[in-house]
Amino acid sequence: MKKYYDSASVAKLDAGLISSGIPSAVLMENAGGAIARDVLELFPANGLPRRAVICVGAGNNGGDGIVVARRLALSGWAVTILLTRDREALKGDGAVFARFVPSSVRWEASGRLSDEEVLRAFDASDVVLDGLLGTGTTGEPRGEIRRLIGLLNRSAAPCLSIDLPSGIESGGPWVQAAFTSSIAAYKASCASGSRRTACGRVKLHALCFGEADQLEEPALCGLERSDVAALAPRCPNWAHKGTRGGVLIFAGSDRYRGAALLSARGALRAGAGLVVLASSSSVLDAAAASLPDAILERLDDGSDAASVLSRWKDRCRAMIVGPGLGRDGRAEEVAAAAAGFDGSSVWDGDGLSFLPRLGTSSGRRCLTPHEGEAARLLGGWDFESAPDRRAEGARRLAGLFGPTLLKGPGSLVAGEKISVIEAGGRVLAVPGSGDVLSGAVGAMLAAGLDCEAALVVAGWCHGRAGDRLTERLGADGRLAQEIADELPQCLNEVCS
Numbered sequence: 001m002k003k004y005y006d007s008a009s010v011a012k013l014d015a016g017l018i019s020s021g022i023p024s025a026v027l028m029e030n031a032g033g034a035i036a037r038d039v040l041e042l043f044p045a046n047g048l049p050r051r052a053v054i055c056v057g058a059g060n061n062g063g064d065g066i067v068v069a070r071r072l073a074l075s076g077w078a079v080t081i082l083l084t085r086d087r088e089a090l091k092g093d094g095a096v097f098a099r100f101v102p103s104s105v106r107w108e109a110s111g112r113l114s115d116e117e118v119l120r121a122f123d124a125s126d127v128v129l130d131g132l133l134g135t136g137t138t139g140e141p142r143g144e145i146r147r148l149i150g151l152l153n154r155s156a157a158p159c160l161s162i163d164l165p166s167g168i169e170s171g172g173p174w175v176q177a178a179f180t181s182s183i184a185a186y187k188a189s190c191a192s193g194s195r196r197t198a199c200g201r202v203k204l205h206a207l208c209f210g211e212a213d214q215l216e217e218p219a220l221c222g223l224e225r226s227d228v229a230a231l232a233p234r235c236p237n238w239a240h241k242g243t244r245g246g247v248l249i250f251a252g253s254d255r256y257r258g259a260a261l262l263s264a265r266g267a268l269r270a271g272a273g274l275v276v277l278a279s280s281s282s283v284l285d286a287a288a289a290s291l292p293d294a295i296l297e298r299l300d301d302g303s304d305a306a307s308v309l310s311r312w313k314d315r316c317r318a319m320i321v322g323p324g325l326g327r328d329g330r331a332e333e334v335a336a337a338a339a340g341f342d343g344s345s346v347w348d349g350d351g352l353s354f355l356p357r358l359g360t361s362s363g364r365r366c367l368t369p370h371e372g373e374a375a376r377l378l379g380g381w382d383f384e385s386a387p388d389r390r391a392e393g394a395r396r397l398a399g400l401f402g403p404t405l406l407k408g409p410g411s412l413v414a415g416e417k418i419s420v421i422e423a424g425g426r427v428l429a430v431p432g433s434g435d436v437l438s439g440a441v442g443a444m445l446a447a448g449l450d451c452e453a454a455l456v457v458a459g460w461c462h463g464r465a466g467d468r469l470t471e472r473l474g475a476d477g478r479l480a481q482e483i484a485d486e487l488p489q490c491l492n493e494v495c496s
């Protein structure tokens with residue numbers, strides 16, 4: 001498990017270390033030293049002259065930057081410290097360390113420079129360090145700090161954020177960093193959603209000596225392969241189709257045919273022993289050609305959803321409701337019938353829109369919304385104004401409707417616990433990708449996992465499929481069916 005903490009717990013840890021007798025300047029020197037080593041490693045001199053601009057705000061995050069300035073200058077770098085206030089206004093440990101900065105370092109007050117002058121200085125650097133705001137951020141970035149965040153994001157020079165990208169703790173704007181040197185703990189603000197990509201490559205450094213064990217409960221846990229392997233289904237070699245379990249899928253409509261096919265393909269590729277696809281004729285005609293492995297049940301020629309359900313409920317432990325289903329009267333009838341299923345179910349896409357009318361969960365229902373769907377289920381929800389809004393939204397959905405996988409960069413699984421799926425990336429942002437995921441969740445439920453475990457294993461394998469495709473073929477232009485077809489190898493990584 002990779003543990004992510006909120007800034008308040010990290011600030012409390014800092015304060016605790018200081019009150020237990022470790023001088024705050026020692027902590028700052030340790031932090032700045034580790035960050036300087038990151039810079040020297042990322043940009044080895046190799047006989048080249050190296051340049052850095054270090055943006056320094058009013059707090060200790062800027063103080064770390066001043067330590068880095070000294071260390072880089074002593075390693076032969078040409079360094080400019082760009083202050084958001086006058087040098088005389090520096091306070092605390094930052095003011096102390098300012099006295100030890102070699103005379104080769106140039107000091108500039110950003111307020112005296114035009115946007116063009118700041119950008120010229122940034123663009124002439126090998127790296128720009130962001131020491132504007134850290135864990136002491138309150139509210140949206142203001143004044144000079146806000147201006148410099150905008151300019152950092154316009155510059156072509158790579159940015160290394162000190163501790164965390166400035167502004168990320170707020171509703172924005174925030175720095176888009178290429179690298180982040182994180183101090184004491186991974187920050188929950190960088191774990192999920194649009195902020196996830198803001199950190200670039202993250203390196204974690206201890207502040208003094210393994211102080212992380214003094215931190216309280218993490219705000220979020222990042223799922224690693226071993227965590228997923230502990231939950232993944234075990235399928236013995238003597239298994240028959242019934243051992244693997246069956247999945248009944250209510251999905252697809254005349255307009256959205258592919259969603260049903262991709263969901264079924266996801267279920268088959270994730271190891272379901274039986275897949276029954278119940279849909280309209282136009283969907284099943286397409287399925288007949290491309291999905292010989294699935295059993296097809298027509299829903300539009302006198303056979304209603306309730307009778308399909310009663311025909312298959314004994315052989316299908318799991319049900320998928322919603323991908324491409326539509327929201328018309330026929331879809332509503334399907335959803336109402338599906339609500340009577342007493343096995344495990346995953347609700348996705350159009351199926352989600354019926355959940356508020358279907359009453360409370362039997363405890364074996366889970367859902368896989370993206371942010372738009374989640375916001376509608378919550379009667380409007382703002383996911384952006386603070387970094388914890390995604391986790392809070394996912395928790396609320398789990399309380400209202402059942403364990404929830406909230407899709408997006410750093411998908412969250414909320415149930416008894418809340419976890420982040422580390423695997424994946426933009427390769428998954430293609431049409432039908434979520435349909436494949438619903439199929440994989442269905443297969444995990446059919447294999448006998450509980451809802452939260454099914455979301456974790458299927459979500460991780462889906463993300464891992466994206467990673468494997470990216471490594472082999474690149475992150476753009478992949479098809480959802482390729483994600484599905486990659487699932488067996490991903491399951492192999494956690495099930496063997």
Ligand SMILES: NC(=O)C1=CN([C@@H]2O[C@H](COP(=O)(O)OP(=O)(O)OC[C@H]3O[C@@H](n4cnc5c(N)ncnc54)[C@H](OP(=O)(O)O)[C@@H]3O)[C@@H](O)[C@H]2O)[C@H](O)CC1
Pocket residue numbers: 014015024027028031057058059060061062064132133134135136137138139140141142143145162163164170183
């Ligand atoms: N000793 C330690 O605690 C260590 C901390 N480390 C590093 O320090 C930061 C946390 O430092 P802190 O000083 O608590 O916070 P910041 O650096 O984030 O700065 C807070 C000041 O910035 C101003 N501020 C706050 N919010 C905004 C905003 N939205 N817009 C503009 N300015 C803002 C404010 O100053 P004022 O004078 O304007 O009130 C705050 O006081 C941590 O992230 C680490 O990098 C080290 O790791 C060592 C140990």
Ligand SMILES: [K+]
Pocket residue numbers: 061130131132133134161162163164165166
């Ligand atoms: K920062």
